[in-house]
Amino acid sequence: MRVRDLDLDAVTTVEHDDDAYLGEINDIVGFHIRLAHGACYRHFTETFVELELTQKQVSVMWLVADHPGISQIDLGQKLRMDRATTMTIVNRLQARHYLRREKSPTDGRKQALYLQPAGEAVLNEAKKAIREHENWVKSRFSDAEVKTLMELLARIHE
Amino acid sequence: MRVRDLDLDAVTTVEHDDDAYLGEINDIVGFHIRLAHGACYRHFTETFVELELTQKQVSVMWLVADHPGISQIDLGQKLRMDRATTMTIVNRLQARHYLRREKSPTDGRKQALYLQPAGEAVLNEAKKAIREHENWVKSRFSDAEVKTLMELLARIHE
DNA sequence: TGAGATTGTATGCAATACTAACGAATAGGC
């Protein structure tokens, strides 16, 4: 818990932290999901500031590495992104020569995606940074709690 | 689990669903937080399409209702938003006459925020919609699981 | 073969989030 906004305003008193003041909204599950996501997102961004990669970009490179030749539509479905959003992310990664498009031999409508050597190198760096980031998330949980958390979260997005 | 991308590509076989194909990235806690957040976000958007409100906008109105006269900086700290982001959201809500700014009597640098009557009316509608949305989230959990999930999430963002 | 569905692409729009800078107001040390 960080130190913040104590004794700043007559509306509040000094001996509680933020959460004591939130009110009803504190009971909303979605609210906590959003805050947790935001905290995660910010830490991720700090961890990846040197690599200049976002969560989405890393996810895409990671999936392309594990599924060479995957199409944009399949990629989007795995990450729950629509075609247009997938396009912009792939475009950026292609512009940085991290991956390439290639016409699918089995389906002329599809583009098969492959990592470029530069992309593989960056992904390896990214995986190291991910490990740091994961440790930051997991540091507050026991192994059993991590397992529980992931199971509960999976039930929401599956 | 929705039906999707079966028999679409030679890379995959047909008897598994998406998660079986994700690979290593499936073990990353942050990945599941992001997916769960995305699922939540999309359902929220669908639920609030008629009210034309986003999660942030509802959160801000809700907090202003529970903390009349709150300053923008305090609001931002409770929702983990910086000053600039808070500004744009308050601007939009003010333009729609849902809340108003008033110079703080105790600190000339601050603006005190108050809900307008229109904002109160909309917030009441929003709370009904939130109840629907919450039921959608909670429908897959027992009460104990909801409690566990919220405690674990709170540890991330606190 | 032909109609309908799928995929990639392009364009535009909205919301979120951050940085940097500036002025007004406050707070704290002296």
Added chain:
DNA sequence: GCCTATTCGTTAGTATTGCATACAATCTCA
């Protein structure tokens, strides 16, 4: 009380994500 540093609101600019829409190429299936 005064001066300096800090805080708060504001504006402007940039990047990312997400969605809708439209179009062309391709595939599927009746």
